[in-house]
Amino acid sequence: MMPRIPPSLYVAPSLDTAIDALAERGAEGAPLAGGTWIMRAPIRHESLRPAYVGLGRIPELTRIEIGDSHAAIGAGVTHVRLAEALADAPDLQVLAEAAGRSANPAVRRAATLGGNLCASDFAAADLVPALLCLDAEVEIRSRAGTERLALGKFLSIRQSLDPGQLLARVLIPRAPGRSAHARLPLRKAGDYPTAIVSLSVTSDAAGRVAQFRIAVGSVETVARRWTRLEAALAGAPLNAGIAHRLATELAGEFTGRDGVEAPGWYRVSVLPALVRRAVAALH
Ligand SMILES: Cc1cc2nc3c(=O)[nH]c(=O)nc-3n(C[C@H](O)[C@H](O)[C@H](O)COP(=O)(O)OP(=O)(O)OC[C@H]3O[C@@H](n4cnc5c(N)ncnc54)[C@H](O)[C@@H]3O)c2cc1C
Structure with missing residues (x-):
């Protein structure tokens, strides 16, 4: 259902300001990444939140680091960038394919890794099983600090994250394989x-x-x-x-x-x- 007053949007310049803004807005607010899941809330007969905190301008969330023992991927990385960055890594091919074949080209350009993992009522998310089979962990940031969780555990608690808790990165162990x-x-x-x-x-x-x-x-x-x-x-x-x-x-x-x-x-x-x-x- 559409609210009578359109939602407000604050575009955060950094992770810390996003966390503060979300903590201040409490249950009224939510993060907005690519917006491809949020934009369909009315079709799913869900209410939009009164206030959104935009994550799209936070440089830290868009980093991709691919090392020999681990890959670290920021929650704001889009499906298109993910597919391109991992194209030549056989062990991470599952994630490259999941990101490169989901949805359609326009959605893949906007949709983010973090949004895919945090859309808690979305059973058909491609990146979730791909990351489960890679034994990925997630990093949650809040005013209290940084917490690292196995992805399976995160999936079981993601509906009850506090307003100021943000998914910041996904960490994937690497090993020779396919x-x-x-x-x-x-x-x-x-x-x-x-x-x-x-x-x-x-x-x-x-x-x-x-x-x-x-x-x-x-x-x-x-x-x-x-x-x-x-x-x-x-x-x-x-x-x-x-x-x-x-x-x-x-x-x-x-x-x-x-x-x-x-x-x-x-x-x-x-x-x-x-x-x-x-x-x-x-x-
Ligand atoms: C036509 C269409 C077809 C699609 N087909 C597929 C498909 O085949 N496979 C597939 O996997 N997906 C598909 N999708 C869904 C799309 O991939 C997801 O909507 C997308 O990954 C969500 O990312 P987003 O950045 O747009 O998230 P948003 O819509 O911005 O956010 C989604 C949810 O996550 C929360 N959130 C976002 N980022 C964070 C963060 N960093 N920390 C905490 N919470 C956060 C938001 O508050 C919101 O609750 C499709 C979507 C459309 C519109």
Whole structure:
């Protein structure tokens, strides 16, 4: 629902001023990053907040640092920049693909990493499963200081962040390996994905598979790791057919969410094919 008075917008010049402005506005305010989720609030029958604090001019939030052991990505980095910056890193390919294939070109130019992770009612966010399978952590900044949390933990508390708590960066550990993102939109582009499978495989010094991490998005209300399939695949050869068979045996543990674009049973039924596609893409 639209408020009778249009919301106010304060564009913060720094992270500290944004945190102060949000703390002062309390429950009346919210951060505004690319605005692509917020702009659709009326379509979702949600109220806009009376006051927004714009994050788009904060240099710190737009930094991307890709080191040998870690990548650190500011919450204000857009999907387009993320896809470009990670294009040549095989271990981070899953995130490059998630960012480069989500939504449509206009949305990808505006939508940010932070907005994708903080839109708490958005089950079909592409970057969430991609970052879960990379074992990412998030950095939350507030007047009290900086707190680091595993992404899975952040997803469970993001709806109850205090007004002055901002997602500042995402930290991703790096290891030699490969990764892939498989998603099923009902149309070719511009659609939310019905189901998403993100996977990452790291290798030991001898090139053997050391760890297999798989995350599923859009099937349930919040994306999560598929730890039973990870365990079943541990030690198995990296083979798309085997992965498909094991995923078929284990898919019943998901309770698909019904939505206007697809019923819950359909989201679950396409999971084994997405697993096969993601594993095949690693070769
Ligand atoms: C037509 C269309 C198609 C789309 N298709 C896809 C798709 O296929 N895949 C996909 O993943 N996404 C898709 N999206 C959604 C889009 O990717 C998300 O809306 C976007 O990532 C949100 O980022 P934003 O910067 O626009 O966030 P905003 O709309 O600015 O904010 C979203 C929420 O996050 C909060 N927030 C933002 N930044 C922070 C921060 N740093 N700290 C704390 N809270 C913060 C805001 O207060 C708000 O609650 C689509 C959107 C549209 C309009």
